[in-house]
Amino acid sequence: MDGRDLVRSVQAVGSAGVAQGLRTVRAAWRRKRADARGLPPRGAERARTPGEVREAEPGPGGGVVRFSRSELRVLVAVNGAVFWGWDGAGPEPSYALAGRCPEPDPRAVLEPDKDGGWRVVAERVTVAVSRHGAVEVRTPGGVPLRRDLPPRWWEPVGGGPARWMQRSEVAADARFFGLGGRSSGPRLRDGGYRLWNTDPGRAFGPGDDPLYLTMPVQWVVADAGTHLVFHDNSWDGTITLREGTEGAGSGHDRPGVSVLRIDGGPLRCWVVVGTPARVAHVWASLTGAAALPPAWALGHHHARRGFGSEQEVRRIVAGYQEHDLPLDAVHLDIDHHDAHQVFTVDSDRFPKLPVLAEELRRDGIRLVSIVGAAVPAAPGNAVYDAGADRDAFVRDASGEVVRGVVWPGETVFPDFTHARVRQWWGGLYRERLAQGFSGFWHDMNEPTSFAAFGEATLPRSARHALEGRGGDHREAHNVYGLCMARAAYEGLRELVPEERPFVFSRSGWAGLQRYGGTWSGDVATGWAGLRASLALVVGLGLCGVPYSGPDVGGYDGTPSPELYLRWFQLAAYLPLFRTHASGRAGRREPWEFGPEVLARARVALVERRRLLPYFVTLAHLARRTGAPYVRPVWWGAPEDRALRECEDAFLLGDGLLVAPVLAPGVERRTVRLPRGRWYDTATGRAYEGPGQVRVEAPLERVPVFARAGAVIPVRGEQGGLELEVWAPAPGHTGGGLVVPDAGDGWDEAEIERYVVRRQGRRVTVECERDDGPGAPSRAVRVRGLDAPVAQT
Numbered sequence: 205m206d207g208r209d210l211v212r213s214v215q216a217v218g219s220a221g222v223a224q225g226l227r228t229v230r231a232a233w234r235r236k237r238a239d240a241r242g243l244p245p246r247g248a249e250r251a252r253t254p255g256e257v258r259e260a261e262p263g264p265g266g267g268v269v270r271f272s273r274s275e276l277r278v279l280v281a282v283n284g285a286v287f288w289g290w291d292g293a294g295p296e297p298s299y300a301l302a303g304r305c306p307e308p309d310p311r312a313v314l315e316p317d318k319d320g321g322w323r324v325v326a327e328r329v330t331v332a333v334s335r336h337g338a339v340e341v342r343t344p345g346g347v348p349l350r351r352d353l354p355p356r357w358w359e360p361v362g363g364g365p366a367r368w369m370q371r372s373e374v375a376a377d378a379r380f381f382g383l384g385g386r387s388s389g390p391r392l393r394d395g396g397y398r399l400w401n402t403d404p405g406r407a408f409g410p411g412d413d414p415l416y417l418t419m420p421v422q423w424v425v426a427d428a429g430t431h432l433v434f435h436d437n438s439w440d441g442t443i444t445l446r447e448g449t450e451g452a453g454s455g456h457d458r459p460g461v462s463v464l465r466i467d468g469g470p471l472r473c474w475v476v477v478g479t480p481a482r483v484a485h486v487w488a489s490l491t492g493a494a495a496l497p498p499a500w501a502l503g504h505h506h507a508r509r510g511f512g513s514e515q516e517v518r519r520i521v522a523g524y525q526e527h528d529l530p531l532d533a534v535h536l537d538i539d540h541h542d543a544h545q546v547f548t549v550d551s552d553r554f555p556k557l558p559v560l561a562e563e564l565r566r567d568g569i570r571l572v573s574i575v576g577a578a579v580p581a582a583p584g585n586a587v588y589d590a591g592a593d594r595d596a597f598v599r600d601a602s603g604e605v606v607r608g609v610v611w612p613g614e615t616v617f618p619d620f621t622h623a624r625v626r627q628w629w630g631g632l633y634r635e636r637l638a639q640g641f642s643g644f645w646h647d648m649n650e651p652t653s654f655a656a657f658g659e660a661t662l663p664r665s666a667r668h669a670l671e672g673r674g675g676d677h678r679e680a681h682n683v684y685g686l687c688m689a690r691a692a693y694e695g696l697r698e699l700v701p702e703e704r705p706f707v708f709s710r711s712g713w714a715g716l717q718r719y720g721g722t723w724s725g726d727v728a729t730g731w732a733g734l735r736a737s738l739a740l741v742v743g744l745g746l747c748g749v750p751y752s753g754p755d756v757g758g759y760d761g762t763p764s765p766e767l768y769l770r771w772f773q774l775a776a777y778l779p780l781f782r783t784h785a786s787g788r789a790g791r792r793e794p795w796e797f798g799p800e801v802l803a804r805a806r807v808a809l810v811e812r813r814r815l816l817p818y819f820v821t822l823a824h825l826a827r828r829t830g831a832p833y834v835r836p837v838w839w840g841a842p843e844d845r846a847l848r849e850c851e852d853a854f855l856l857g858d859g860l861l862v863a864p865v866l867a868p869g870v871e872r873r874t875v876r877l878p879r880g881r882w883y884d885t886a887t888g889r890a891y892e893g894p895g896q897v898r899v900e901a902p903l904e905r906v907p908v909f910a911r912a913g914a915v916i917p918v919r920g921e922q923g924g925l926e927l928e929v930w931a932p933a934p935g936h937t938g939g940g941l942v943v944p945d946a947g948d949g950w951d952e953a954e955i956e957r958y959v960v961r962r963q964g965r966r967v968t969v970e971c972e973r974d975d976g977p978g979a980p981s982r983a984v985r986v987r988g989l990d991a992p993v994a995q996t
Contacts (some may be wrong), residue, residue, distance in 0.1 A: 226657070227609040234607065235663045242601030242665025242676070248357040249367075254290070254337035257320060265463070266324040269333050277799025278314075281306040283486045284328035290341055290355060297671065298436050299369035299683045300714035302492030317914025329477050333598075341475050347428045350374050351459075355471055365439075365468030365678075372433075372464070376448030376457035378426035379848045381836070383443060384419035385722070388413055390742035390836055391851055392445055399441040399466075401711045403652040403660055403681050407728035407760040410736045416650055416725045418682065421747040423483075425842045427857060432483045433462075434474045436715060437683040441466035442555055448924055468678055480839050481831055486750055490664065492718035494750050495693065496827050498948035500570055501643060501706045502819040503532025503781070504809055507572075510787035511536055513553040514560050520793065521569060527795050529806055531814045534947040535572040535645065535784070536566065543544045545580050546610040547587050547635050561640020571644035572706070575633075577688055578615035581607055589631065591618060596625045601665045601676075608653025608662060611809060616921065617651055617662060620682050620687035622669035630687070630695015630812070637699060643706030644692055645723070649685040650711045685711030686719075693719035698879040702949050708780065721751030723780055729758025729789065734771050735852075735866045741778055742854060745832025751823070753780030762790025765797040773846035773906045774864040779819070779833045786995040804904050815923045817917035817944070822857045824943035824953060833857060841878050846896060850876045858941060859914035860885075863899075871905045873901045881933045882913035883988045890991040911989065913938015915958045915969070920983060927980060929969055929989040932962040965989060 255272030262815060271876045277294060279287040287295050288665050295305035312326040315525040320335040330342040337354035340641055341680040351373045357366045380392040383399075388410045396412040408415060415605045420435040420443065442466065448460035476486045488494070506524070511517050517534060524531040538559075542786045549557050579597070591597055597616040598606045608615050619625050636644065652660055668680035696705035707720035716722065720826040724740050727733045737754030744752045756775045757763045763771065772794070775781045783792040790796075794805035822833040835855040838847035852873055861882060863875040877893030884891070884899060891897045899907045910916065913932035918924040925944055932938040938960040946953040957972040958980065966987050970977040 205217075206936060224613070224654075227613060228634050228654045231607070231609040231653060232657045235653075235655060235658060238600045238606070238663035239665045241430055242663065244362070244364065244658070246360050246364065248361040250361055252357050252359060254354050257322070257333070257337075260314060260322045262314040263308075264310070265312045267314040269322050271337055273982075275338065275341070278324050278331055278333065278339075280309045280324055280326040280329065282309045282329065283489050284309070284326070284477065285486050285490060286329055286331055286341060286475040286477075287472070288331070289470060289786065291471070293472040293660065294556040294840040295436070295472070297673065299438060299686060300434070300491050301435055302715065302718060306490065307799065329475075337780070341431065343429055343475065343924070349429055349431050350424065350433065350475070352473070352584070356843040357471070367468065367469045368464070368466045370435075370464040370471060370686040371460040371681070372450070372462045374424050374462070375426040375428055376450045376459055377845065378424050378460040380422050380445050380447070380460070380462070381423040381425065382419070382432075382850070384421065384743065384745055384747055385415050385417040385724070385740045386613045386743050387415060387727075387736035387739055389739040389851075390746075391849070394446050396444045398440050399443065399682070401650040401685065401713075403648070403650050404436075404726075405660060405837075407726045407733070407758065408736070409732040410739070411727040411728065417685070417713075417716070417722055417744070419714050419747050420464070421714055423516060423746050423789040424460075425838060425848055427843055427845070429477060430480055430483055430842045431478075432474075432487055435464055436474060437466050437469040437473050438680075439467050439469040439678055440681070452787055457874030474815075476638045476686075476933070479632065480842060481517075481829070484746075484748075484832070484873055485828040488717075491715040492829070493719040494748075494827045495707070495720050496704055497721070497751055498704045498706055498949070498992065499816070499820055499945045500532045500541055500568075502823065504530055504812060505533040505535060505537030505572065505780070505782035506531060506793075507537065507782055508787070508792060509537040510539060512539060512697065517560065521564065521567070521965070523793055523795060525567075527802060529794060530809045531890075533570045533572050533643065535574070535782070537574050537577065538611055538647075540556040540573075541582075545585060545587075546576050546578070547632050548917070549639060551771070553749075553900075558638065558640040565642075566638070571640055572643040572645060573639070573641040574647050575637050575644050575692070576610065576647050577684070578617055578653070579606065579611035580612040580914050581605075581614040581616045588616065591616070594628055596622075596628055598662060598666050598668060598677075600663060601667060606662055606666045608654070610648055610653060613817045615653070617653075619668050620684060621671060621692055623671065625669075626687065626691035626694065629691040630698065631773075633692060633695050634699055634720070646685065646692065646707065646709035646711075648687055649688050649709060650681070653906055656715035678916065686713040686716050689716060689719035695805040704948055708751065712749070717749045717751070718840045721780060722749055723752055723782065724754035726786075727754050727996065729761035729763050729767075731767060733758045734767065734774065737771070738774065738822050738854065738864065738866070739851070740837055741767075741834050745834050746836070750826040750834075751779045753778040753782055755782065756786040757783060757785060757792050759784065759786055764868075765801045768792075768797050769801050769903060770865045770906075772805050773808050774866075777862045777864075777884035779823075781812060785826075807904060814919050816919055817942075818857065818859070818944040821917055821941065821943045824955075825857075825941060837876065837878060839863065841894070842900070843917055844878065846876060846894070847878060859911050859916050861909040862909070863901070863909070865901050865906055871902050872898060873902065874898050875907055875909070877909065881936075881993075882909040883912065883991055884908075885910050888988065890988060892992045892993065892995065910988070911938075911959050912936065915942065915960060917942045919943070924983070925960070926985060927969065929960055929967065929984055929986045931967050931986055931991075932960055934962060934964070937961050
């Protein structure tokens, strides 16, 4: 018996309560024994490298290059994305791809390259393979963007999964972004980042890694161009980054380096090259269009662990109404369940939940339910009995059902990697719908199983269906939350076919956007947690998940009035705008922080309500183009190095730049503007970018800038959709896209395209139609025409 494990066992019993503490001790030992029995020791390993090139065989979109000890498959798809896989690995099967692999580009040609290598030449990219197996991706003009050195891998002599190591080099000026939800971003500094979805077990802040939703999706932004790289492998691994350094004209630049280490599975990769907008569009075409949230989900949500009764919910809602604060959804945490059991309701505290839900809906407020992944291991529990009858739960290598510990106590876990299990689970949401819920947030689905020591998840040896291929938790762990989200989304599509499902999940993987969004998880209360909130949303959007947001105020503790207000103001411009906290934390209702905070929070809420048509437009465009609502400020100008360093502001769509206050005591702040004219929406003053400006940031608001020529759809004073047009600079034009929501169903809304022109003091707005341009059918308000122009 390991002495450290014994100490941690005693500590767990003391800190969690005797009953639950003993369960976590037993669960930890069960997991340890299961892996000792179910995972063979690696033993001796044989190191391999590709060797020298022998021959190449052309094929659709590229071909196969054979080396003395391996082979490399290279394919350029019709959308310009590059795929390569070692040792016979192809693009499928894949949990990330939406449907089948895209068609190969018929114009791509495999031809000999210099020094005995080969290259695939296509319209948008060239892929060069050296004679020793290095893979270089170049622009059509021949400028190298990344060079993946020959991989190394270690195979167990007795058989089993190989461990891979891939070292890649990028330009010395390159900056790294992405990798899923990272609290230390959005720009990723030097260091290691683990690829293993993890519940940290406490509130987190910057530097805590890994978190709930990791993805091997990496953006690299450099002077030479922007590209995305995705290693399609769900096994545990790490990516170690090191930014390069430039030799100040000496020619001795040190390249940026990314080193991937993966514990098993295939070594296969996708690379997408182009402008940020094009990269996002191609990435979405590979992994799937983002699910479109219902319009109400783009409003304000209020949640808390500890809404103990229907009376408490009514009290909170009455408070919003009394203080004239917009509210669109109330979320119920696990305390509304019967003994924390999923798909149940505590009938003593919520005796008439459907009646409450209907009353709220009449006031324009929806109920959202938490749904956990774990099922109580209790005969007599309806979900457990039904799952046991269907053999739905994960088993270990010996065939026994895996047991863990979550909030209900002893639990079992559905195998969401089995289509039959997903179909069964999706049907269980019928009970939630009958209780009046309109949306669902998935929790504890990394999956988490409490343990006194070791990993707080399932045994790595636990068996999973993996769509019929079979395998263990080492491969299934990172896609578990993704598959749970799929089960819910597809089930709701069948149960309520006339409405768009609303699902967001704490954990997931590449492609999660097909089924919904995510949120920060348990971000720590504090200014560091506030900064981490913005990093998470920007990073997740770059990875293809456009709908996300933090727990306003942080999950734990009691924020100061200033911190709460600044968090609230930031979240008013993020896709998911939700207050949430633990039952032990301080209150999160705006009126709990005094009349001044209440008044200023009301301003933020009213502005969010005014901008709802803009958020609806961004949601539709995210689904159609892959562009996230929230974008780094370098989005339109990645060649601007100063913008690549900016982490305290963001673009909201094409039209707005938001500069939140992320530190205490700040009432003026510096904002870096991209090129072009930008209007301070509060003062009306215009600034010419690129450059820095110093502006007022009083407690009443955060600085927001509108791009000259932007068309922003807003909610008019009478409730209709109006166009807020910001005047172009003299002699310039502008424009924008508007997508009016057709309701919460599936009707496709027409995209309205507007062109804005300025001649002297005259601004004209035209709507482009199939039969030619015409006057807008909507009210138009032009702003900024008389704005004084300040120098940056």
